[in-house]
Amino acid sequence: MSRTLISPFYQFCLLLVLSAALLILDNKTELFQPVKTIGSVIRQPFELGVKIQSEIPAFAELFQDRMSMQQQIRNLETENMALRVQIQQYEAIKQENERLSRLLSTAVRNPGELLLANIVKAQGQGDPYNQQILIDQGFESGVYAGQPVVSDNGVIGQVTEAGFQRSSVTLISHITQGLPVQLVRNGLLTVAVGTGILGQIRLPYLELEADIRVGDELITSGMGDRFVAGFPVGTVTEVLKDTTRPFLQVSVETAANVRYIKNVLLLWTSELDQSEGGEQEESGDGE
Amino acid sequence: MANDQVPVKRSELAIMVTVLVSVLLSMLNYHPPLQAMIPNWVLLVVIYWCLVAPDQFSMFTAWGVGLFLDILDLTILGQHALSFAFAALIVCSFSPRAQHYSLWLQCLLVMALSILVIGIELWINRLAFGYEFSALNWQSGVVAGLTWPVIRVILDRLSRSPDSRSE
Numbered sequence: 043m044s045r046t047l048i049s050p051f052y053q054f055c056l057l058l059v060l061s062a063a064l065l066i067l068d069n070k071t072e073l074f075q076p077v078k079t080i081g082s083v084i085r086q087p088f089e090l091g092v093k094i095q096s097e098i099p100a101f102a103e104l105f106q107d108r109m110s111m112q113q114q115i116r117n118l119e120t121e122n123m124a125l126r127v128q129i130q131q132y133e134a135i136k137q138e139n140e141r142l143s144r145l146l147s148t149a150v151r152n153p154g155e156l157l158l159a160n161i162v163k164a165q166g167q168g169d170p171y172n173q174q175i176l177i178d179q180g181f182e183s184g185v186y187a188g189q190p191v192v193s194d195n196g197v198i199g200q201v202t203e204a205g206f207q208r209s210s211v212t213l214i215s216h217i218t219q220g221l222p223v224q225l226v227r228n229g230l231l232t233v234a235v236g237t238g239i240l241g242q243i244r245l246p247y248l249e250l251e252a253d254i255r256v257g258d259e260l261i262t263s264g265m266g267d268r269f270v271a272g273f274p275v276g277t278v279t280e281v282l283k284d285t286t287r288p289f290l291q292v293s294v295e296t297a298a299n300v301r302y303i304k305n306v307l308l309l310w311t312s313e314l315d316q317s318e319g320g321e322q323e324e325s326g327d328g329e
Numbered sequence: 330m331a332n333d334q335v336p337v338k339r340s341e342l343a344i345m346v347t348v349l350v351s352v353l354l355s356m357l358n359y360h361p362p363l364q365a366m367i368p369n370w371v372l373l374v375v376i377y378w379c380l381v382a383p384d385q386f387s388m389f390t391a392w393g394v395g396l397f398l399d400i401l402d403l404t405i406l407g408q409h410a411l412s413f414a415f416a417a418l419i420v421c422s423f424s425p426r427a428q429h430y431s432l433w434l435q436c437l438l439v440m441a442l443s444i445l446v447i448g449i450e451l452w453i454n455r456l457a458f459g460y461e462f463s464a465l466n467w468q469s470g471v472v473a474g475l476t477w478p479v480i481r482v483i484l485d486r487l488s489r490s491p492d493s494r495s496e
Contacts, residue, residue, distance in 0.1 A: 050388060050421045057392045057414040064396075064407035069457045074406055081400035088349075088401065091357045163358055176403065203403045210403045218458050 082180055082205030092162060096304075155310040157183060159191075162208065164300065173216040173240060175199075177306060180207040188268060190309045196274040196297025197221065197262060198306050211306070214275070215243055215296060223275050224263035228253055231263050234275060234294060241299060243276060245292040252290055254281055260294060270311055274298075343487045344386060347374050348394055352401065365466055368473030371398055372446055375413050376439055377484045379420040380427055391417035405457050412449040416442050432478055440474025 048056075068074050159177040179185050181204045189201040191211045199213040214221050219236040221243075230252065234243045248254060258278040264271025274297040282291040351370040359367055375394055378386035395413035399406045419442060420427065427438065444467050 050418055053388050054414060054418040057388060058411065061392070061407040061411035061414065064410070065405060065453060065457065068406040077400055077406070078403055081403060085356075085401045088353050088356050091353050095358060161358075163356060164364060205403055208403065 078203065079206040082208035085208060089162060157185075157308040157310075159209075159306050159308055161304055161306060173213045173236075173238070174202070174210045175213065175300065175306075176208055176210050177308075178208060179308060180205045180209050182207055184310070185209050185308060190269045190311075191306050192273055192309060193298040193303050193306050195299075196276065197269065198298050198300065198303075200268065201308070213240070213300060215240055221269070221275065222263045222265040223260045224271070225254060226259040226261055230254065231265070234260065237293075240301070241296050243294045243296060245278075245294060246289055248290045248292060249288075250283055250285065250290055254278060254290070254292060256281055270309065340488060341385060343484075344378055344382070347378075347484060347487060352398065355398070356401075366468050366472050368469050368476055369443060369446065371409075372413065372416060372443060373439070373473055373477065373480050374484070376416060376420055376442060377480060379417045380424060381484075381488065383421060383424050388414050388417040388421060405453070408450055408453045411453065412446040415449060416446050419445075432481070435481070436474045436477045439477040440470055443473035444470035446470075 064074075157179060159179040162176040162178050164175050175198075177191075185201055185204045187201055187204050189204075191198040191200060197214055199211050199216065199219065201209050202212040203210040212219060214234065214236055215238070216236045217238040221234045222231070223234045223245075224231050230248075232245050232248055232252075235246055237244050245254075256278055260275040260278070262269040262271055262273045262275055276294040276296040278292060279295045280291075280293040282293075284291065348371070351374040354370040358364075371394060375386075375391045379388075379391060392410045392414040395408075395410035396406065398404075398409040398413075402409075423438065427435065430438070447466060447470055
């Protein structure tokens with residue numbers, strides 16, 4: 043066969059050129075979008091294992107006794123009630139907030155539609171940089187590249203690749219990600235940057251005199267026009283002041299722990315142009 | 330079954346099935362601390378077939394399998410393809426002899442190859458997205474080396490007795 047015709051080295055050279063062409067074309071153009079669409083569809087039979095994996099807890103639930111089920115339902119009902127009451131307050135606050143910001147003539151964006159998506163796979167395999175998750179919603183349901191993704195306790199990241207029924211989401215802890223954030227305590231604005239370590243981000247652009255301490259809460263500032271303001275991002279865990287460096291070294295632990303979540307929420311912001319997006323960065327981190 | 334008459338030739342069905350099963354295995358979810366330790370199953374299978382049946386599983390096949398994985402995982406196209414082809418090239422250069430290496434030496438070879446593949450993928454990502462270099466996630470490579478004897482035994486069983494699994 044071809045093995046006997048050309049030496050392995052030249053075979054490899056041929057493949058190298060082919061791969062390089064693919065890599066460049068895929069990185070710089072949208073040429074392979076249809077291929078990715080097909081990929082996200084043929085992927086589905088292979089997710090059989092994932093399905094079985096996720097069925098195991100459900101299977102165990104079958105043997106749960108009636109009493110504990112009833113208890114669980116009662117707990118959920120109570121929680122639901124409490125949440126409903128809180129929402130009533132929230133509605134009032136939201137309206138007041140809108141009125142105030144109209145007075146200040148600043149734009150408010152409300153989170154518009156929401157869509158629940160399940161995490162199909164956490165793609166951290168063998169590569170600390172590859173902090174991406176695959177979710178089971180794609181452009182079929184209107185998902186677009188650059189779309190913000192949150193969980194019930196905070197920001198997760200953004201969609202970087204929207205397939206037909208699958209999309210890959212890059213986490214905020216990914217090294218290419220930058221997220222405009224704000225300190226809850228004093229409103230200090232800055233940019234949070236991924237570290238490459240799951241659940242860890244850092245604030246590299248704070249001057250040495252900045253008022254920040256361990257335990258400070260961070261929320262999204264809404265600048266950069268991608269995330270709506272006010273979503274929890276994380277808590278400051280370490281502030282290092284090294285006078286030989288121009289900036290503080292601040293470590294932040296993200297609020298949403300991807301290790302333990304199964305579902306994420308996709309957001310559509312009401313005033314946002316949905317056709318934009320596709321870039322890697324949330325905002326330019328000008329170093 | 331056509332393969333029964335030619336004992337030297339490995340069952341092509343076995344190749345297909347093992348590759349597909351390894352792809353299926355690579356889709357499974359683990360808790361992230363564990364996830365970093367899980368070896369690249371597909372790579373292990375590719376190395377095995379390149380080693381044992383280089384005539385049926387060429388560098389081009391390895392490249393194709395890598396590309397298939399790229400398409401499935403929505404990663405940048407060519408990332409796995411190139412790294413698998415490179416692994417195949419190295420296996421190829423060791424090929425007829427490496428089959429008879431002691432199991433320890435094979436383990437070391439697989440370990441080195443796995444870490445190399447992780448390195449190549451990191452490097453491709455760096456070129457494509459401009460990451461900075463940081464520590465290589467070598468743990469899964471070491472685990473890959475350690476699981477090699479098991480993989481080898483299982484795949485040997487599958488490929489040597491075509492009647493066991495071919496239907």
